[in-house]
Amino acid sequence: MAAAGAPLIELREVTKRFASFLAVDKLSFSVGEGEIVALLGRTGAGKSTVLNLVMGSIAPDSGSISVAGCDPSRQFKQLRGRIAVSFQTDRLLPWRTAVENAELGLLILNVPKDEARRRALAWLDRVKLRGAEHKYVHELSGGMRQRVSLARALAVDPSIIFLDESFSQLDHATARALRTDFKRIAAEFGKTCLFVTHRIEDAIEIADRALILTQGARIALVEHVTAATRADPAATAAMHERIAQVLGHEDADTLADAAE
Template sequence: MPEPLIADERVQAATEPALAVSQLWKVFGPRADRIVGTPLAELPRAELLAQTACVAAVRDISFTVAPTEVFVVMGLSGSGKSTLVRCLTRLVEPTSGSVLIEGEDIRGADPRRLRDLRRHRFAMVFQHFGLLPHRRVLDNVAYGLEIRGVAKTERYRRAGEVLDLVGLSGYADHFPDQLSGGMQQRVGLGRALAVDPQILFFDEPFSALDPLIRRDMQNEVLRLHHEVGKTMIFITHDLHEALRLGDRILIMRDGAAVQIGRPDEVVGAPADDYVRDFVADVPKSHVLTIRWVMRPVRDDDPLDGPELGADVVVRDAVRAVLSSAAPVKVVHDGVLVGMVDDEAILRVIVAEEP
């Protein structure tokens, strides 16, 4: 699959990133702080372990996340993704590097400041719900506000609003063991939203759920993101989940970043064989946009046909392209940037057939 004809690096808006991670390392083992910056850090994981009894779980990771972006970190078990998200919240102390949340390096925060950041600036949703079994749903959702010292009337008012937001109206007086797994995860999501954080961290929150419930919860995250616009860092081992949720995706292997890009970039231009194998079975028409299949405008092209935006997914463009007698114009920011015809669309569709 050729690279798109428009270079679209999508440099994030000039506003300050919600999260900026630079040269982040986490090494477990004796004298771990002696590894980074030496030739030992370049050793493959097995050799490093054999020579030093240390494991580099996160290796020189750098990325930024824009405000309101959904940034997905994915990889197989042991890739370092869960350790990474714990470093971002200092549930695990990084070995070196910086983690800036709205410009503040949380690695320099003392315990009091770190507690304040966790109460006000970011929140986590875990795979294991961690609900308080002896408390009602309403109390579980209000728990973070209670820790803050918010008065009961106000925290219950806010918790009630959030219950409506996450689809749990009418369940305020239930206890967690009276709810299904999906509903319990909604309580966990509501608890995180109730404190109105700038950033939500999700650590494989849906991996223990049944497939249908998992899809419902993915829909819920997409809906909530549309409604509340929070910055989200989402950890998963499921490629389809990553492609569905992420504005951009970071793929990890052995603690290192292999590729960072939009879903269409990961599928359309995999960085190496590892990523190429990952995306081999993904239906490309469901992910690639028509900028990946368009051709340049020719002098003899008729310009009276229909037009589509460059970011329309191929699958959604099929009907318009195949029903048009003329090539379809591809427009980006009001500018004609290419043409798409039947042949280009059918090439993608046919390639997906077994």
């Protein structure tokens, strides 16, 4: 599958089974430098397994994976500082304030404390959290927490960011605002991003390319999204419909998203 720049993430014929369950079946795709690719699929399609494979949390049964030139499961430590993840839930450490959470990755990368604090504050500012830097997690709203989570991922200045359903727990207005901010930041800093989602609107609004997966993480459809597509409501609606048709589900959540 073609990618924008030189591929930073590349999967070739990757297969992963859990006992007799075939989670990923000979999946191949690549993500070019600076590209944002969405993996869209229903629950159980294998999206999270793909993400775990590229993050190196699990190893494939067959096939090869390359992330920034490394095998993520075998060269786990070599990707230190080069990748970052933003999860479905904020996963903030409750004993740390917003800024302390944002600087966590930097401290793990042994960035001096003052420098880490300066960079964390700058990122909190970019995700529009000025004034909430010293609040504890329980004092932040769901949207604010997800923004801190995003700042934590971006603060380490990774070349690759993985988003795991990062906007799906938020209400539609907050999710939309956060998607817009992420898109702006990713473009400004040239981040390569692979994100999994089950929400069609997430994919259309952020991704340059959406891979629609069916059972076994088989790619059933590839949609290229451009600024022109996003600007044209009719084109967006048509793309929405094509994706929904491939997914073919009556999932109330997704239908509700589609209706918006």
